[in-house]
Amino acid sequence: MYYPDYSPCRKSLRAACRSAPDSARKFLGGAALALLLGACSPTIEVRGYVPDEAVLAGVRPGVDNRQSVSDMLGTPSTVATFDTDVWYYVSTTQKREAFFDPELISRTIVAVEFDQNGNVADMRRYSLADGRIVAFVDRETPSRGRELTFLEQMFGNFGRFSGASGGGSSGPGS
Helix, strand or coil: CCCCCCCHHHHHHHHHHHHCCHHHHHHHHHHHHHHHHHHCCCEEEEEECCCCHHHHHCCCCCCCEHHHHHHHHCCCCEECCCCCCEEEEEEEEEEECCCCCCEEEEEEEEEEEECCCCEEEEEEEECHHHCCCCCCCCCCCCCCCCCCCHHHHHHCCCCCCCCCCCCCCCCCCC
């Protein structure tokens, strides 16, 4: 049976497309292009919090304690793992474009160190330039034996079990 490649619906759609003014087509094409390009615009992500210089200037070594620092600067981003007398306030700004890896723009770290009495002993500020690249070891611990391929795992049990046993079943429940 032969089906013509046009139908009354397709005819009316074609006629509507032909009758649409060129300016409407150009507008819709421009809008589609703007949406596509807008999706690729970079996004700036700011994470963390570092107070401004005026607030940091209010922290005085030897005078302020943990409570006053917490009141002025807020809860720290993290506390040192082995020495809880150091508080870190961390802020990171990065640029992300579409599906690409983010690009680090800036990182600011303020370290507030306390003495044994809980008073501020020192306050240091670090930037992205102070950072160091750490090379992680990606070795794996070897295990005994050999690794089986997918097919060896699937077909490895063929022939291991005898199909017929002499007088009766020797498996569980026999």
